[in-house]
Amino acid sequence: MKTCILAGYPTQFRERFRLSYRFGALLLLLVGLGLLSASAQAQERRRIVQFTGMVVSGDSLTGVPDALVCVPQSNRRTSTNAQGYFSLVVLAGDSVLVKSAGYTKRGIIPADYRNSTFSTLIQLSQRGETLAGANLPPRNFKQDFINLKLPNQPSIEIQGESNRAYLQKSLKQLTQERAREADEKREAALRRGRGY
DSSP states (O other): OOOOTTTTSOHHHHHHHHHHHHHHHHHHHHHHHHHHHHHHHHHHHSOEEEEEEEEEETTTOOBOTTOEEEOTTSSOEEEOOTTSEEEEEEETTOOEEEEOTTBOOEEEOOOOOSSSEEEEEEEEOBOOOOOOOOOOOOOOHHHHHHTOOOTTOOOOOBTTBOHHHHHHHHHHHHHHHHHHHHHHHHHHHHHHHHTO
16 A cells, blocks of 8 residues: 555645646646757758868969868868868858968858758968068088087097097098998999990
């Protein structure tokens, strides 16, 4: 036999409680179904669209490789291939951002389309930024290498020679070896040319 938590209360109060409990459960069920229906309708209105196209340079209409095509509100993104082609799944009404280094950003908002695919040609204009030139005087690498001073490096004696003398000797040997290798390659090429 079931015991009711309201057993000590009058019958009239118990009947009201049962009715209000049933009414509350029914009301909660109806609200849940209404929210579920509204969510399904909202998803039906924003259909999935396969958004494809080409990103091209505005002046020459050549494809822009590795341009980023993304939906900023989500994590959906892709990049264009070497010819500037891309394909991205979006929801109708999503804004799409296209950007690439050296070009201005471009935003696109595909509207509600009757078809499930949409293709377009997106022209990006180049940014007119120029960098200031740098004039570098010709350098003598060999002399710079010899005069290189590393911070906080103690002088090391290698077989009785100082760092500077050792580096000069090593660089001279390296230069002589490279010259000898170049001479050998030149002679081998001449021999092949003469038929030896």
